[in-house]
Amino acid sequence: MRLADLRPNRCLGLVAVGLAFGVIHSALVEYVASIKSPLVDEPAHLVSGVCYLRTGSTFHYRVNPPLVRTLAAWPIFRSVENCDCVSYPALATLRSEFELGRDSFNANPQLWHSRLRSSRRVGILFSLIGLFVCSAWAYQLWGCQASVAAASLWCFQPMIIGWSATITPDVPAASTGVLACFAFWYWLEKDHLIRMIAAGVTLGIALLTKTTWITLLFLWPVLTILSGVFVGDRIKIRAKQSAGLVVILTLGLVILNGAYEWNSLGRPLRDFRFQSHRLQQVQQTVAERASLLEMIPMPLPENYIYGLDVQIKDFEAGKASYLCGERKEGGWWYYYAVVLLVKTPAGFLAIILLAVSMASVRRREMLANGEFERIAVAVILMTAMMLTFADGMSRHGRYGLIAAPWLIVWSCRIFATPSRRRTVAWAMLGLGVASTLSQYPHQISYFNYLIGGPRYGDRWLLDSNIDWGQDWYLVERWKSLNPEKRPLFLATSGPTTIQHSDFDASIRLMPRETSDGSLTLPAGYYAMSVNTLHGYPRERRGREYFANQTPIDRLGNSIRIFHLTVPIKIQ
Template sequence: MRPSRQLVAASLFLRRHHAAVAAALLACMALLLGHAAFVDSPTIDEPNHIARGLAFWWSGDSRLSTAHPPLANALQALPAALLDEPIDFEKLKGWPQADIGRVARALVAKDYEQLRSAIVTGRLVTGLLTLLLGLYLYRYCLRWGRGRALFFLLLFVCSPVLLAHGHLVTTDLPVALCFAVAVGEGVRWLEGGSRWRLAFAAAAAGCAAAAKFSGVLLLPVLGAATAATALAGVGRFAGATSPARIGRVLRAGLFTGLVVLTVVNGAYRFERSFWTVRQTLAAPEPANWITRPHRGLLLERLSPLADMPRQVRLPVPYSWLFGLFSIEAQNERGHGGWFLGSTEPTRLYFPTMLAIKSPAALLLLLAGAAALWLRRAGRWPARLVERLRAPSSRLLRPLAVPHLALWAAPLLLFWLALGSKIQIGVRHVLPVVPFLLLAAAWAGALLWRRQPALAGLLALLLVAEVALVHPGHLGHFSLLVGGPPVGHQISMIGEDWGQDVAALGTVAKEAGLAPLHYVPYGITAVRELRRTGLKFRTLSCKTRKLRNGGWIAIHAAQLLRWKKCGPIDATRPPDRTIGEHIWLYRVEPPAAR
């Protein structure tokens, strides 16, 4: 069947102007990210992240960077650190104990407007990193053709998960960027690329480990991919003898390990690096809600340090090492949200969340990609060995050994996430999302060649779904599951992150909801609501009755976990909602009942 004249014209246009189309797509994403950065109220975790970054620059001390390494937060705080008047962190409550929660609360109390401004500029930095991630993967996809690269970029720009977390001051998007670059450059090096590819991959892996602890997973993935490529004798190992392959693998592993250690230590400015085991165990441990139950003995209880010789020197900073095991403590304790009516962790959480947080068009394309893969799988066994030993010019095929790293990295992260008891949002598997988009782009490019009208329809559906939910991407759920009204009956904690507080003030003033009693959610919520000019009173859930009646505003994440708050409980449907996340109840005075 001959392609239509319109399809030929569209294909020629995209082929000739693919760079301009890509730039236009990224510009659209920049507008969406920028708008959301200014509209959304500060979320629950952002004050802690920006406090770490500001402390890094203004105090010269990285003691607060235990729950998260400092690299991402330092980058996000850099604009504010350069433009704002410095704060003396040593005078803030919680600083001697390295208690990030108390330090962040002290910053809010000292000058909320300054802190809020720092969060907004930090969000713009995250947005820039998001655009860099899209640009890198677009250029990576050009190896498979301009059509597939553009289809990937469309999926990327219209990904609600990336739009949601690509404008917040957290470490999730930065580590996703490092994850993608490390894998992409590692694959290119294994295929026979220059040594600079290995240097970039190692640096990206180091940045990932210096931004979020899950970044350390890249080391075994890159090591295993290198060993497998050497064993198969393909790519840069083609034609080499066995001793030469072993030597190259060992040299690459040693180089990567040294680069990662240098980047991690450099991110901490080599503070408290290369301490002995004795020094490490003797140091006062940072205090927070995770570590307090261990009473200063977290490393003795959870790490192998207690069984190691005391004179051994550790090649990582104390804060990084302590933070790594504090994550283990958090996982042992459990940090569940509200999922399918339960607060208990479940292995179904992340698979379900990745599915229901994906746009309908993406899910359909992933289903198509899976069907194509299964259809072709029947023809693979007979040619598997031949493909694995193909010349380097054929190594772009999906089954080539170096390319397996492209899928081993996200699969390992996803597999480990299944057993995690920290289930407070899909953002913890955010590095997996770009790889899902790569798979969907493969199916989308094939569909464009065979059924262009259907491909265009899916593209329109994708754009429409994102446009309908903007700027509330945190609360997005796929149209295939019924959208946000149905999705919020499945999950709420990772969606209600305090971003709708300013919207509450606007709606309450316009609708005349008075008197209003607000149950605070997070350390910035009260001050954020006051910024809107709304008159309200804070409400404690211990208050059983409202003497004069009025309205109660409470976050759904609170009520669903607590079941009851003052005169209302979770079984009563709200009278009004703000973005599905803030529930409003009209309460009559006791005499009127």
């Protein structure tokens, strides 16, 4: 079914439904953005965007392209003071954006708190793109009910709501990636000039959102070849389609390089000094077996390539990770599968299982939508392979969000079946929506009820999956509602520190051990983050005592309040 085949009244009805879901989703994200405190990496993202707008430099936070942080920084970049973008050393191995972000945050605390909400609204824009594309693509493939279901799945997916309310590129990457592939699919369906330009422009936007989408430069030519094979052209691709693909890739690269101000474009591979072992191996292999290739100019900006190098090196280095109660240096290849199982509402998981069972017995339908199936499978497999092999660090389940649009659209096939399965699918969708709303607005730390909900989430995952500094404002509110509960000692994650609030002298940071190795915990109240309670990512004296105590209160899903009636001395 195509949009052109719709009767006017039905077309208007679909548009109205889409707009309704857009309004609901925007309201959900906006409220989360307004009540959550600055996350661990938000100052670094935002200040790096300020530096780009002021100097054009893409060095800071170059592991991610500049589009999202630049748009987020636009409302505040003229107001930020004491933001020295050029004094921090530009070394290939240094992540100076975190130091830069911390210093700027300390110099402008009131600005960050008052204007952060406006900067976070860029996430709503990108999330709406994902919502509308998933809905439109599901309609093109499976019809009206599938379109409504796709909009619902995106609108009420907890991780999408939570991370759309932040200045991070994960949801924007998912949205721009599915938008680019939708445009590419539309071009494959019919080779037309407008569709070709749309595919090239959206490719450039996706490349500017996250380096992950560099894979599209390799996937799209392969998918184009397969398109010719499956329509009967065998290996001989039509000349017009081949030329169109070249135009699409060229247009995408032009947009990417233009945003980087043509930063060292055309630098040959042999001139790069990589830090990651994998890219060093690639460089060495090319030099030994195909020396001519190492002299070919690279079509990507220098900082884009070095950003990818730094990201790979971070994964190779191995960092403290946590999964199902186990801590270790490095990660697990199945980490993101666990994230999917515990952080997706049970009803939504049931829809995926129903779609898998249906696809296994209705293979003709898959062949009928061959282009989509190949694109979806290619992207999902590519994502799975990258996340599986990046097992040097298992910390952030949000990295897997780039696969969310494909799972949503692919699963919506179940809503096109005139059978009991469709009725069950609608019931599961309602169950999933209810599960999401039951934990609103704490969507970053959402855990489904298959594992007991957020109360037991820290038994499965830590880090940004549950505690990324987002509940600091709840501590301030608790302090205001309980003025008699003093002194209050703090040990929380996130960039917000004690001097940035209107705390009085009875609010203190948690004591540290003395020179002789002893630690005395005074009587009073202690606000401790979940990560700190688990000694993650690094151990902290005193936390082991609280880990065995029952909190008197819980703030959000990431902070626990404890009460000591007498001092405790820990040797």
